[in-house]
Amino acid sequence: MTNDLLSLDNVTVRFGGVAALDKVSFTVRGGQVAALIGPNGAGKTTAFNAISRLVRPAEGRIHFDGKDLLRLDAAALSGLGIARTFQNLALWPGMTVLENVMVGGHARGRVGFVTSLLGRPARREDGELRARAYAMLDWFGVSDVAHRECKGLPFGTLKRVELARALISDPTLLLLDEPAGGLAHGDVRELGELLLRLRDERDMTLLLVEHHMQFVMGISDYVVALDFGRNLVAGTPAELRDSPELVEAYLGTPA
Amino acid sequence: MARYTIDEGSTTHRRLRWGLGSLAAAFLVVLPLMIPSVAQIETITQIVCYSVAILGLGLLTGHCGQISLGHSAFVGVGAYTTIILVADHGWPYLATIPVSIVLCLVAGALVGIPALRIRGLYLATVTLAVAALFPVLINQFPSFTGGPNGKFAAEEMTAPDWFFVNPYTPTGPPTDHYYAILVVAALMFLIAGNIVRSRVGRAMHAVRDAPLSAAAAGVRVAPVKIFAFAVSAAFAGVAGSLLVIQVPAVSDARFDLYLSIFLLVALIAGGSASIWGAIPGAIVFVVLRTYIADWAESLDLLSGRPDGGQIVGIMSGALLIAFVFLLPGGVIDGLARLRRRVVEIVPRPPRDWERYRNATPSRTAQPAVRES
Numbered sequence: 001m002t003n004d005l006l007s008l009d010n011v012t013v014r015f016g017g018v019a020a021l022d023k024v025s026f027t028v029r030g031g032q033v034a035a036l037i038g039p040n041g042a043g044k045t046t047a048f049n050a051i052s053r054l055v056r057p058a059e060g061r062i063h064f065d066g067k068d069l070l071r072l073d074a075a076a077l078s079g080l081g082i083a084r085t086f087q088n089l090a091l092w093p094g095m096t097v098l099e100n101v102m103v104g105g106h107a108r109g110r111v112g113f114v115t116s117l118l119g120r121p122a123r124r125e126d127g128e129l130r131a132r133a134y135a136m137l138d139w140f141g142v143s144d145v146a147h148r149e150c151k152g153l154p155f156g157t158l159k160r161v162e163l164a165r166a167l168i169s170d171p172t173l174l175l176l177d178e179p180a181g182g183l184a185h186g187d188v189r190e191l192g193e194l195l196l197r198l199r200d201e202r203d204m205t206l207l208l209v210e211h212h213m214q215f216v217m218g219i220s221d222y223v224v225a226l227d228f229g230r231n232l233v234a235g236t237p238a239e240l241r242d243s244p245e246l247v248e249a250y251l252g253t254p255a
Numbered sequence: 256m257a258r259y260t261i262d263e264g265s266t267t268h269r270r271l272r273w274g275l276g277s278l279a280a281a282f283l284v285v286l287p288l289m290i291p292s293v294a295q296i297e298t299i300t301q302i303v304c305y306s307v308a309i310l311g312l313g314l315l316t317g318h319c320g321q322i323s324l325g326h327s328a329f330v331g332v333g334a335y336t337t338i339i340l341v342a343d344h345g346w347p348y349l350a351t352i353p354v355s356i357v358l359c360l361v362a363g364a365l366v367g368i369p370a371l372r373i374r375g376l377y378l379a380t381v382t383l384a385v386a387a388l389f390p391v392l393i394n395q396f397p398s399f400t401g402g403p404n405g406k407f408a409a410e411e412m413t414a415p416d417w418f419f420v421n422p423y424t425p426t427g428p429p430t431d432h433y434y435a436i437l438v439v440a441a442l443m444f445l446i447a448g449n450i451v452r453s454r455v456g457r458a459m460h461a462v463r464d465a466p467l468s469a470a471a472a473g474v475r476v477a478p479v480k481i482f483a484f485a486v487s488a489a490f491a492g493v494a495g496s497l498l499v500i501q502v503p504a505v506s507d508a509r510f511d512l513y514l515s516i517f518l519l520v521a522l523i524a525g526g527s528a529s530i531w532g533a534i535p536g537a538i539v540f541v542v543l544r545t546y547i548a549d550w551a552e553s554l555d556l557l558s559g560r561p562d563g564g565q566i567v568g569i570m571s572g573a574l575l576i577a578f579v580f581l582l583p584g585g586v587i588d589g590l591a592r593l594r595r596r597v598v599e600i601v602p603r604p605p606r607d608w609e610r611y612r613n614a615t616p617s618r619t620a621q622p623a624v625r626e627s
């Protein structure tokens with residue numbers, strides 16, 4: 001596959017006077033694991049938020065599968081096949097784990113405002129979604145907390161719940177903001193295996209923001225490095241491994 | 256630890272639910288027949304009416320996280336709709352309810368528009384303005400609404416001849432009203448339960464807990480909020496119509512800001528996480544408004560002062576604070592905790608979930624991430 005699934009073209013995002021992203025461009029091909037890297041404050045999360053339409057770029061264009069994302073709103077993306085996780089988790093604390101995952105499948109549901117008043121359509125529709133959500137939780141090994149509220153559950157559990165919520169919509173593009181953050185060493189390796197399986201067995205395209213260098217270089221097909229909101233370098237892990245720009249960005253210029 | 260445990264969805268659980276449900280229904284049906292006093296039947300009917308208003312407010316505030324101090328106006332719209340159609344146009348009482356619903360859906364949706372931009376205290380202020388405006392509007396159009404004199408229907412609602420309650424006893428007419436109102440209210444609880452359990456209800460909960468991630472998960476936040484406002488207002492409108500079915504008289508003073516505040520206090524006291532909190536909430540509401548007000552008026556200290564409302568206001572404020580600290584989930588949550596001490600309902604995995612094992616990310620049934 002060589003098609004460009006996601007492309008950012010000269011995207012600029014400003015917060016007040018500060019340009020968090022300054023003419024950033026990159027493309028992610030279908031079936032790739034791509035990673036956004038860069039020092040803190042480089043604009044990685046902002047790029048994610050621009051793609052998922054949570055911040056509005058001042059300039060530039062973002063296309064997904066031939067569609068202009070900037071013409072759509074955040075809620076439309078799930079239906080297009082884009083799902084994401086958040087760095088600090090964005091689950092709904094007052095709902096059960098199972099319900100959290102079910103909301104991830106919201107875009108595929110058909111019960112609307114009027115049919116919600118009747119009991120039967122919702123019961124019929126939810127039967128399958130609930131079972132699928134539970135199966136997903138079971139696969140992640142967290143089905144024992146399916147009926148608990150998210151409030152108060154351990155971070156590692158919630159991380160998997162959030163991944164399950166993103167996967168339930170069966171996305172083509174999965175955006176993961178620091179998936180390895182807060183995970184223990186062994187878990188990081190297993191997470192990497194999972195992500196590769198999603199790519200290989202499910203034809204999913206992944207874009208991740210990640211600080212864990214070894215992890216990124218180990219699983220990515222393509223790496224985009226940002227610094228101060230600008231494109232720094234991009235290429236395969238092998239190409240970037242000894243990039244002087246990257247070393248300089250992370251370690252600073254020797255004085 | 257609970258004394259008994261029951262599997263959710265098991266035969267025992269189903270039987271228990273059916274049994275308790277039928278028992279509650281039977282209790283509600285025979286209740287007025289066991290009470291000889293007109294005043295007490297009327298009090299119970301009031302509780303049923305207000306439970307519908309509190310239920311509606313709960314859908315908006317408890318389930319969708321949007322505050323409203325404007326619900327007195329929606330109750331008022333429902334009440335005036337019914338009284339005007341009945342008194343001036345000769346409509347049957349029950350037929351006015353759909354009109355109240357439509358008008359309040361529209362009014363609620365309009366009031367919900369600011370909620371797309373603002374929340375919390377700001378939203379409270381905007382909706383407060385709606386509550387303040389309503390009595391003013393009523394007095395602006397006296398030919399239509401009766402203005403400050405109020406409005407009355409010449410005849411109250413009567414039951415058809417075949418109905419089993421004898422209308423020629425003193426308790427006959429209030430008992431008829433009670434049954435009519437109870438049936439409508441039961442329907443409203445059914446609808447509210449359906450909404451809350453549906454995809455739309457989950458979307459409302461997600462909007463309440465974190466609107467940004469709701470949008471990222473594909474929930475269209477704006478329509479969900481507008482829907483919540485519209486439906487919530489419609490419930491309040493139905494409550495207004497029911498109040499007029501019970502007593503066919505309205506006046507502007509009945510639908511002032513106080514009503515909104517009491518509804519909110521009652522919602523919190525009853526508990527807003529479950530729709531059933533509206534029932535203890537309505538009991539608290541009516542007790543505060545009726546009994547405490549009467550009691551306050553009978554106090555020597557306050558004798559001669561016509562308005563017991565002040566002390567009721569103070570007491571409901573105190574009650575609110577007490578609940579926030581002592582029983583933050585409201586009465587219904589307290590009852591649920593008590594129940595859990597006796598029986599624990601153990602949730603079961605969804606039916607047939609194993610069938611979807613293959614649809615999960617990989618065929619290897621092996622967790623990818625272990626506990627960190």
Ligand SMILES: Nc1ncnc2c1ncn2[C@@H]1O[C@H](COP(=O)(O)OP(=O)(O)O)[C@@H](O)[C@H]1O
Pocket residue numbers: 015019020038039040041042043044045046047
């Ligand atoms: N909502 C916001 N408001 C103001 N400034 C922001 C906001 N989000 C990010 N920024 C700024 O944009 C820059 C890029 O941040 P971010 O995208 O979070 O970087 P990274 O994810 O690479 O660490 C930082 O300087 C940050 O302070």
